[in-house]
Amino acid sequence: MSGPLRHAFRYCPQCRQPLAVGDEGGVGRPSCSACGFVQYLNPSPAAAAVIRRGNLVCLVQRKFAPKAGEWTLPAGFIEYDEAPDEAARRETREETGLDVRIDGLLAVHQGVLPPDRPVILIVYAATELGGELLAGDDAAAVGFWPPDAPPGPIAFSSHRRVLAALAAADREAGR
Structure with a gap:
């Protein structure tokens, strides 16, 4: 098959x-x-957080396959007994060292984790509350960049769509 x-x-x-x-x-x-x-x-559910510092957005460089070396929003799969917003907070803490408050639903996108695993990505707007920006155990690097000028290739189409929408909203707002 x-x-x-x-x-x-x-x-x-x-x-x-x-x-x-x-x-x-x-x-x-x-x-x-x-x-x-x-x-x-069925597709696997995943959650992501969009954390802004002014016009910049937090991105994580993947340490492991698939797409090692490429960049994503802080994100990951939702655990069996975990709410999507809890998963977004947990993944953000694990990958970036930051504690965040989930402010609301930003987007829901369909995507594929290579080679062919369907994923539903639930994306939340989040506010940084504390912690220390530091790449976690499955991240090679972490930082803040303009959504239309990431430091390298964005790993997944669903993340590219989120960043494109953020960049468009920033342009529309004159930022």
Whole structure:
């Protein structure tokens, strides 16, 4: 199997029979003809924080694959029992050393984590409360830059869209 189906189970987790791709609601999904189990290949939820210092935005350089060396907003996957805004705060602290207050929802974007993992990115506006700006264990560097002049390539299309919207809003506001 290729594409998203490469993440599919090969055997039913309920009755252990082989799964086949079946038509479920007009979409090809792995399903079990023996017990009726259907595997939904849903996107993984992630959260990000947009932290501003004047006209600058906080960016993190990725230390590890995928996209090592490229830049992102402080972001990461939401844990099983974690609210999205809590994940944005946690990831910001882990990656940047900064404590933030979540001020509100800024955007929701669909994206793909290479090679083919679908992601829903929930982006929050955040205010810096304290801490010390310092690259965390999975970050190579961290800092503040203009949203239209990052220090290097932006790793993910969803993050590029957020930065483009910030830059457009700054231009419209005459900043």
